[in-house]
Amino acid sequence: MNKKTPAVSVTIMGKEYRIACDPEEQDDLIHSAQQLDVQMRKMRDSGKIAGPDRIAVMAALNLAHELQLMKNQNAKLSQNLSECLTKMSQKIENVLENR
Numbered sequence: 001m002n003k004k005t006p007a008v009s010v011t012i013m014g015k016e017y018r019i020a021c022d023p024e025e026q027d028d029l030i031h032s033a034q035q036l037d038v039q040m041r042k043m044r045d046s047g048k049i050a051g052p053d054r055i056a057v058m059a060a061l062n063l064a065h066e067l068q069l070m071k072n073q074n075a076k077l078s079q080n081l082s083e084c085l086t087k088m089s090q091k092i093e094n095v096l097e098n099r
Contacts, residue, residue: 012037013044013052039063 007018008026010033021029039059043049049058 010034013040013055036063 005020005022008021008029009016009018010030011017012033017033019029036059039062040052040055043055043058049055
């Protein structure tokens with residue numbers, strides 16, 4: 001990003017933040033800010049966590065954990081896909097060899 005990168009305004013827990021963001025990434029940034037806002041408000045409203053700093057850290061940990069679960073799931077799916085493609089390729093080679 002350079003000095004001409006436009007800034008996007010997002011609101012999290014009632015506070016507005018202006019963040020420089022490339023135009024093609026603005027929708028994702030806004031959606032991410034909305035997700036964070038929802039997480040933080042749920043934690044605040046539960047009454048179990050006090051203070052905006054603690055709420056932010058816990059929300060970040062929850063989102064990071066969710067991201068890690070998705071990465072693990074993606075790795076398993078990629079491995080399964082790779083194994084299936086290898087088996088399919090072997091079957092195709094067997095069929096072509098036995099023609």
